[in-house]
Amino acid sequence: MSSPDTALDIEFPYIVEALLVEKNLKVLVKEIGFQDQLRNKGFGEKQDSEYILQTYEALYLIHTNRLVLNTKKLKRVDFESLFNITLRHDREILTKFLIYRDLRSRGYVAKEGFGFGVDFRVYERGEFEKKPAKYVVFGINEGIQVEATDFSEALDQIIKMGKNAVVAVIERRGEITYYKVSKVRFANNKMHPKSLTQTSEE
Numbered sequence: 322m323s324s325p326d327t328a329l330d331i332e333f334p335y336i337v338e339a340l341l342v343e344k345n346l347k348v349l350v351k352e353i354g355f356q357d358q359l360r361n362k363g364f365g366e367k368q369d370s371e372y373i374l375q376t377y378e379a380l381y382l383i384h385t386n387r388l389v390l391n392t393k394k395l396k397r398v399d400f401e402s403l404f405n406i407t408l409r410h411d412r413e414i415l416t417k418f419l420i421y422r423d424l425r426s427r428g429y430v431a432k433e434g435f436g437f438g439v440d441f442r443v444y445e446r447g448e449f450e451k452k453p454a455k456y457v458v459f460g461i462n463e464g465i466q467v468e469a470t471d472f473s474e475a476l477d478q479i480i481k482m483g484k485n486a487v488v489a490v491i492e493r494r495g496e497i498t499y500y501k502v503s504k505v506r507f508a509n510n511k512m513h514p515k516s517l518t519q520t521s522e523e
Contacts, residue, residue, distance in 0.1 A: 333362050337382070338389045339374060341398055346410050348374040348390065363430035363449045375433060376407045377417040381425060413439050413460075420460045420489050423497045431458070435482075437475040443487070458487045458499070476502060 337355040339348050349371055350356050356372040359365045364382065365374040374382070382388035383400045390398040398406075407414045416439050424431045424441065430449040434440030439460035448455070457479045461467060479486045486502040 333358075333364075333387055336387055336389060338391070339379065341379075341390055341392045341403065341406075343392060343406060346376065346407065347371070348376060348379045350374060363432070363444070366432075376403065376411065376414060377421045379403060380407070380414075380418050381422050384422065416460045416462060416491060419491055419495060420458065420497060423489075424458065434458075435478070437478075440475075442484075454484065456485045456487050457482075458489050460489050460491065463490055463492045 335355075335358045337350065337358060338352065339350045339355075341348055350359060350365060350373070356365070356367075359372070359374070364378050365372055367373075374388075379388060379390060380400060380403055383390060383398075383403065390403060392398060404414065404418075411417075420439070420441065421431055424443060428446045430444045431441040432444075432454065434442055434457060437457070437459060441458045441460075442454035443456040443458050445452070445455045459475070476486050488500045488502055490498050490500065492498065
């Protein structure tokens, strides 16, 4: 099996350039040719008149030596510098990066989620821009408590969208395990009519 970096060499054989605007933490791709290359592989998106990479996308592309990131004053913003800048604005950036990197290494296109915390819309392999995202992947760090009611409400919304919910649990060593999530209802249970959540490891 090829390594993630080798797989990316085949999937995305370009090196693109972008500009970091620290004031509002934007990663802008200005050259049209770079925008087209990124769009074709599911990186970044057009927002108004600008083409923007999410910070976890930029970190991933720097990590895999596919992005040269500069500021107006500084040439070559490296991975550690971008990570530390982003961390001041987003305490969940490490969780986002680890999940994003893992999904990409498995051949999935992942895009910004629906605001359920650390979540991504994930497309089945080969279906990006052809079909809607099939999965919503939540990120949870091992040992962190999650409110059951919040999780259940988010799951209800995802089911209504017609998507499959997947929980990505990040272990302390950085390894990620995925669990498909579904809901089971006990129709005859009058004492406890609320639904329960079941998980099955993927």
